[in-house]
Amino acid sequence: KAGVTQTPRYLIKTRGQQVTLSCSPISGHRSVSWYQQTPGQGLQFLFEYFSETQRNKGNFPGRFSGRQFSNSRSEMNVSTLELGDSALYLCASSSGTTLTDTQYFGPGTRLTVL
Amino acid sequence: KQEVTQIPAALSVPEGENLVLNCSFTDSAIYNLQWFRQDPGKGLTSLLLIQSSQREQTSGRLNASLDKSSGRSTLYIAASQPGDSATYLCAVSSDRGSTLGRLYFGRGTQLTVWP
Numbered sequence: 379k380a381g382v383t384q385t386p387r388y389l390i391k392t393r394g395q396q397v398t399l400s401c402s403p404i405s406g407h408r409s410v411s412w413y414q415q416t417p418g419q420g421l422q423f424l425f426e427y428f429s430e431t432q433r434n435k436g437n438f439p440g441r442f443s444g445r446q447f448s449n450s451r452s453e454m455n456v457s458t459l460e461l462g463d464s465a466l467y468l469c470a471s472s473s474g475t476t477l478t479d480t481q482y483f484g485p486g487t488r489l490t491v492l
Numbered sequence: 493k494q495e496v497t498q499i500p501a502a503l504s505v506p507e508g509e510n511l512v513l514n515c516s517f518t519d520s521a522i523y524n525l526q527w528f529r530q531d532p533g534k535g536l537t538s539l540l541l542i543q544s545s546q547r548e549q550t551s552g553r554l555n556a557s558l559d560k561s562s563g564r565s566t567l568y569i570a571a572s573q574p575g576d577s578a579t580y581l582c583a584v585s586s587d588r589g590s591t592l593g594r595l596y597f598g599r600g601t602q603l604t605v606w607p
Contacts, residue, residue: 411595421581421597434594468535470595478523478585478593483536 380405382471382484390490396457399487401469403450409433409474410452411481412444415466427452428474464491494519494591498582498598505572505605513567513601515582520560523587527556527567530579530600540567544587572605579603
């Protein structure tokens with residue numbers, strides 16, 4: 379069974395631009411969670427989607443948004459990029475049957491904001 | 493709010509040593525605890541998952557224990573090898589209402605095993 383895939387793997391953007399990251403979950407999984415990892419803050423939860431609905435949300439500004447499609451693939455968008463948004467963005471998928479199902483992580487997208 | 497702390501932040505040991513990584517958490521309302529490995533610039537690889545009702549889990553040279561009431565977990569690595577060099581992250585899954593299922597991560601222990 380294929381694992382979680384994330385595209386692109388690397389991105390370079392400039393301040394003020396916007397960016398869209400994509401995550402394809404493990405086949406059959408309906409929940410996708412997004413995390414941001416920075417040297418300063420470590421790994422922080424962004425949001426979780428299940429069946430095209432945001433089910434859980436962390437403490438990030440409204441510039442960070444996401445969505446999920448009917449095939450469970452998810453995208454996250456960051457608008458008006460700031461230097462501090464440079465990070466490794468990880469997504470994780472789970473079956474979603476319960477909120478405490480085991481999460482499986484993708485390789486991440488490395489975003490650099492110049 | 494759940495706070496997860498890992499000690500030490502970095503560890504450098506010669507090959508063959510047995511070592512212990514520590515993780516503590518402030519809120520005992522957890523569903524499970526998971527240990528991950530992260531290689532530089534890469535995603536997370538799950539090593540061991542301990543349900544809140546369990547005391548320990550073992551996989552090969554790895555053994556993780558959980559004391560939920562005291563808010564502590566340890567990851568024991570036996571006979572360390574250079575290939576074990578990575579950052580080890582501890583994460584707890586919240587069992588509390590509005591944050592149910594959310595993972596809270598520690599900052600990790602960066603392990604270097606030299607030949």
